[in-house]
Amino acid sequence: MRTMRLSLGLALLCLLRAEAEDLGAIAGKWYIIALASDSEGYLQKKDELKMAMASITVLREGDLKISFAIPTLEGCKKRESIYKETGVPGEYYSSGESGEPTRVVDTDGKTYAVIFVSRVKNGKTLHMLRLYSRTQQVSPKITALFKKLAREKNFTDEMITMLPSQEECSLEEA
Template structure:
């Protein structure tokens, strides 16, 4: 679960890429990606994920834009052991819209699609124990996602070679959240 949690934040960072494409780098309004997001769906080829996917619930992430293009991402992830909270700093790689965190291995993410306001579909890759793991995530500003966005997520998952068995729409939960400070 820690692996899933740490990877979740990196995916959000890639929202900057889409915003940069939409607004031009000079006019990038990073505040549009700042704030609270719900992780509402996942698709992954990770053995660990596949074994636990039916028990997973919606997680939360919060992004704070820092200086030099860095982002601080906080997570609240419901697990069997309780609510796990973590925080990480992600740095730009030098490629527009690409960020990494070297905590527990390098993670790279890219935005597949977003409107920059209500949802984002993000693809994350990382290498663990010599294997490349992939995860596609659906982020939403609200707990409820429209049928159109759910279908769009599933379409992108199939395009990334995820099978229906690898896709999970996450049920909502109230027991694990980020404190609003």
């Protein structure tokens, strides 16, 4: 779960693209709509997952504060982390943990983003592709784009999950 939270945060942070001039454009609420992963833990639990929420606040120094609301079988897990630039435009790391950089695969810069994350855990490289949205639903065109990009990254249909929405875990309750 800790790895998932970190990679969710790192992926969302990559919404800040190198050419972005306004950090404020990424501030606000985001929904994690879909996932594709080759992680055995993810594959075992993917049918139990629900849509998560994240909120980005831009701090004075250019750092980003990320608040998460992640529904789990044990209840709503809420976390907050501070992320700092790596020195590479658009890449950040958690100030409390180390993490692999994440990469924007596709975005319109305002309503959705497809993010690719690679992480090393117990000596094994794991990959995850995520679809972020400002709303709880995306158009069929964006869903199709996500699935196409997932297949291009060698994810099978069994590795791709469109997450159901949920009401029991929100940022407003944090």
